[in-house]
Amino acid sequence: MVQQELTTTEKKSVEKPEPEETKKGFFYQQVVDIFETKEALFLVADMPGVSNANVEIDLKDNQLTLTGRISSYYSENEIPLYSEYGIGDYVRQFTLADSIAQDKITAEMKDGVLKLVLPKIDRAKAKKIEVK
Amino acid sequence: MAILRWTEQGPFSELLRIHRDVDRLANLFLGEGTKPLAKNLPGVYPALNITADKDNIYVRAELPGIQINELEINATFDTLTINGQRRMEPSSEEISYHRRERKGGYFRRVINLPEEVNPEKAEAKYEQGVLKITIAKSEKAKPKQVAVKGI
Numbered sequence: 001m002v003q004q005e006l007t008t009t010e011k012k013s014v015e016k017p018e019p020e021e022t023k024k025g026f027f028y029q030q031v032v033d034i035f036e037t038k039e040a041l042f043l044v045a046d047m048p049g050v051s052n053a054n055v056e057i058d059l060k061d062n063q064l065t066l067t068g069r070i071s072s073y074y075s076e077n078e079i080p081l082y083s084e085y086g087i088g089d090y091v092r093q094f095t096l097a098d099s100i101a102q103d104k105i106t107a108e109m110k111d112g113v114l115k116l117v118l119p120k121i122d123r124a125k126a127k128k129i130e131v132k
Numbered sequence: 133m134a135i136l137r138w139t140e141q142g143p144f145s146e147l148l149r150i151h152r153d154v155d156r157l158a159n160l161f162l163g164e165g166t167k168p169l170a171k172n173l174p175g176v177y178p179a180l181n182i183t184a185d186k187d188n189i190y191v192r193a194e195l196p197g198i199q200i201n202e203l204e205i206n207a208t209f210d211t212l213t214i215n216g217q218r219r220m221e222p223s224s225e226e227i228s229y230h231r232r233e234r235k236g237g238y239f240r241r242v243i244n245l246p247e248e249v250n251p252e253k254a255e256a257k258y259e260q261g262v263l264k265i266t267i268a269k270s271e272k273a274k275p276k277q278v279a280v281k282g283i
Contacts, residue, residue, distance in 0.1 A: 006177040006218065006237040013167065026167075034230040035223075046234055048194035048261035073262075077185040081246055084179035085194060086167040112196035112261015 011086060027091040030066060030114075034094075038126050041100060041118040047090045048112035049073055055109055057116070059102060064094045066114065099124030177239040178214070178263075182246065187274075189249060189267050196261030197234075203258070207251035207267055213242045214263075248273040 012029045030045040043064075047055070050068035058065040068090040074080075096102070096118070104119045168179070178193040191212060195203075203216040220236030223229065245267070253268035 004237040006235060006239040008177045008179045009235075010168075031233040033220075033232050033234045035227045035232075036230065037226050044234065046196040046261070048196040051260050074183060075185075078183040078190060079185065080181070080183050081189075082180070082182040083166065083168050085181060087181075088166065111198065111258070112194070 008084070013086065013088070014091070026088060028086065028088050029092050030068070030090045032092065040120055043094070043114075043116040043118065045090075045092070045114045045116075046112060047114055049087065050090065050109075050112060050114075052109045055107075055114060057105075057107055059096075059105070062096045062098070064096050065091065066094075066116075067091045068114070097124075176241060178241065180241070180243065182243075184246070184269075187269060189245060189247060189269060191243070191265040191267070193263045194261060195258075195263050198258070198261075198263075200258050203256075203263070205254075205256050205265060207249065207254050207265075209248050209251060209270065210245050211242055212245055212265065212267070213240070214265075215240045 009031075013026045014029055015026050030047050032046075033042075033044040035042050045066055047066075047068040049070050051071070054069040054071060056065075056067040056069075058067070070087055070089055073087050099120050100118045101121045106117045108115045168181075178195055181192045183190045183192075193214065195216070195218065198216065198218050202219070203214070205215070206213040215238075217238040218236045220234065248270040249267040250270045251267065254265065256263060256265045258264075
């Protein structure tokens with residue numbers, strides 16, 4: 001891959017995304033990559049500042065909701081001097097296709113990056129058709 | 133490469149001060165989140181948040197999914213340089229992308245610190261995708277309490 005210089009994209013915030021969310025304020029949207037292989041769909045989401053314990057993956061009626069809570073970002077005595085990025089909980093929703101085997105979804109969180117593997121149901125896997 | 137000049141003067145100094153106070157208040161209501169003051173200078177990565185307490189200056193950057201051996205941090209008595217790169221998984225023909233919002237590449241950022249520091253007393257921690265650099269304020273920059281003597 002060609003290396004390029006990174007530039008900052010402002011974090012996108014959203015007001016209360018779901019009606020059932022009772023928390024005040026706003027959420028940031030995770031930046032995601034979604035890609036697909038023959039076997040599965042992969043979802044990779046950046047959620048810096050979120051520990052493994054504070055990730056919530058909720059699946060209901062094909063709606064996949066990824067929530068990440070921020071806790072104790074600053075210590076009590078710190079006074080903010082300058083801020084270029086905001087800090088807040090993350091949430092983003094995705095609609096899953098019927099081709100995903102919902103009971104086989106696995107997730108892994110490392111260094112603020114959540115990686116979900118969403119295997120396809122056998123019926124949905126592309127079969128290679130040989131041309132004779 | 134942009135060097136961020138630390139200044140308390142200028143047309144925005146008052147705004148900066150107000151924001152700082154508001155931000156401090158907002159932090160009291162934990163869990164409501166904060167929004168950034170500065171609109172990011174184009175071409176600058178990573179975005180930084182700077183805080184301080186009595187003894188240290190703290191510089192934080194959100195750098196999810198980085199290998200720590202790809203980070204290089206240097207400090208002088210008044211500047212901090214963060215160099216590194218963020219590698220993305222290489223794409224292959226087997227993979228088709230639906231969304232590609234995460235970015236990889238190299239970065240270099242130099243900032244002027246708001247106060248003189250002691251670069252010998254600096255440490256960096258990388259946790260949950262957040263880099264936190266702690267640098268001790270230099271002794272001479274710390275406020276000294278002046279005792280008032282009675283006659």
